[in-house]
Amino acid sequence: MSFAVTLMNWYREKGRDLPWRTTHDAYTIWLSEIILQQTRVEQGTPYFHRFLDAFPMVTKLAEASEDEILRLWQGLGYYSRARNMHKAAKMVVEDFGGKFPRAYKDVICLPGVGEYTAAAIASFSSNEPRAVVDGNVYRVLARYLGISVPINATQGKKMFAEIAQEMLDKHNPAIYNQAIMDFGALHCKPKNPLCEDCIFRMECVAFQEKLVEKLPVKLKGKGSRNRYFHYFIVLEDEQILMSKRGKGDVWTNLYEFPMIETMEDMSIPDLMAQADFVQYFEEDTALEYVGKQVKHVLSHQNIYARFYVVGDSGTLKNKKRGWNYYYCEKIDKLAKHKLIFSFLEKNVDLIAAKQL
DNA sequence: AAGACGGGGGG
DNA sequence: CCCCCAGTCTT
Structure with missing residues (x-):
């Protein structure tokens, strides 16, 4: 069985039931993705509900004051996300008549939306075949394929983006993308991954070569x-x-x-x-x-x-x-x-x- | 290519 | 104490 099919089978049984997975609304998905950038699901979830409650539609968010948005954002960190979110909402009203775009080429133009977020919105909302590459994907692919190229170097980013796109199940981009991220978050964890009970233990290069704890490789930055x-x-x-x-x-x-x-x-x-x-x-x-x-x-x-x-x-x-x-x-x-x-x-x- | 940007949780 | 988290933007 292929990697993708095995992965999606795992997901059907063990995947998480998350609030933003029950919709195909691009605005709702975008909201969740911005909040979840570099943020754990458990930490971001209350904020997701708070924002959706305060701003059920993108037009409401665009009309809000930056003060109000920042106040709701307080405590989440990376405050430029909130400011960019406000700008993006205004752009959606201006350039897309208030209807949140779904296409990768459109959402990538919004401030605060990079390659990951654009792929997430496009695939989740309309099954556009774009592979997401987040921290989970780097880890799962680096281990499964035994890749030791640093994930935060230019060459590594490019390589992983290409590989992720090749591995993507083009017929089920939304499910596949969510599956690989959940697998990384719940099973192929950074510390103490559940290798002894893993669906890929026979093919996983890192497991076979005992490199699981060594991968992925990440160049360390400066201290504080x-x-x-x-x-x-x-x-x-x-x-x-x-x-x-x-x-x-x-x-x-x-x-x-x-x-x-x-x-x-x-x-x-x-x-x-x-x-x-x-x-x-x-x-x-x-x-x-x-x-x-x-x-x-x-x-x-x-x-x-x-x-x-x-x-x-x-x-x-x-x-x-x-x-x-x-x-x-x-x-x-x-x-x-x-x-x-x-x-x-x-x-x-x-x-x-x-x-x- | 390298830094800056938060706050929280795990080991 | 260090690492990581559904990354993006600036220099």
Whole structure:
């Protein structure tokens, strides 16, 4: 029996029952695929329901404000996905009369839709024979065929794309694509794959050659860098000073407290000697720590954050200069803002206590 | 070709 | 601590 048929037989019996698999609606499929980019199914599923509930049709999403979309997206990460999603929705309204396209050549033009997502939408919605190549597919094919070419090098990407397309069952692209991804996610897992009970154990090159743990090969990138953030809590009449990241920033349109960043950790006196600090505050400004230093770990950077209550808000030199200031009406409304980091929200309690 | 981009879970 | 996840975009 062929690889494809064996795989699809496995899928019929062991495949997952996922909410977005019951539809052929390209908009719904697109929504799920954007959310699931680099995101585990369990993590993305609640967001999928939330978005579909808020925006049942692409026209609704296009009409929404970016603020509203980002707020719903909060906590999912890779925020450019949300911004691109909004742009794409507007493009669908403009260029396709509000009817979400299904063809690969059309959806690949939308921002945030790359080769994987375009193949997924095209195959799932209309059975266009395009093979998906995601992390699961790389792993399954690398092991089954014993390919040690790095999956994240240009040559490797090209090779795997070609092989995936050859392996695809052209008569059942939708089922096949979902089958190979489920097989990777549930059976041919990154760690502790279920090789002893595998339908392919006789043909799988990696298993026969004992290379399962070695494949796929992935070139490792650079490590993380450390960043030190100093957040200033400026209170005035039950209001709290917030700042909004501007255009061009990674965290565009997300909120945080006014802050300065330093290259290394430092004491309050050293911090007050920083040029940035002098620019914003008077020399006699009183700073007091709130809570302990927070370590926030991202994929490629470690953020060490300290919080300071600014003793007298009158010592702030110029509230319009440098920071994109914004007064939040009430401290408990902080949670309604799209904060950059979850730990900022957690510190609201500490700050509220300090306010008393 | 190489980096940047999040947050969560597993081993 | 390191790796991976229904990847894409920018430089």
